[in-house]
Amino acid sequence: MGKNVLLVDDFSTMRKIIGRSLRQAGIDFDNIFEAGDGLEALEVLENENVDLVLSDINLPNMDGISFLR
Numbered sequence: 001m002g003k004n005v006l007l008v009d010d011f012s013t014m015r016k017i018i019g020r021s022l023r024q025a026g027i028d029f030d031n032i033f034e035a036g037d038g039l040e041a042l043e044v045l046e047n048e049n050v051d052l053v054l055s056d057i058n059l060p061n062m063d064g065i066s067f068l069r
Helices: 011-024 038-047 064-068
Strands: 003-008 029-035 052-055
Touching: 003 011, 003 038, 011 029, 029 038, 038 052, 038 064, 052 064
Parallel strands: 003 029, 003 052
Antiparallel strands: none
């Protein structure tokens, strides 16, 4: 059974590259959610079950370290 992953990066291109890399690696994810900063990521987590978070550290509004705390 696949898992859900959340990609957090302020550059949409980077989120797409990482998502594509995960799929090409054959990792089985049901859903790949995306967020542009820590605040958006928290909104995703309020509404979705996420098994893995891959986050940039340097983000606007709420940085990656603050988000993960």
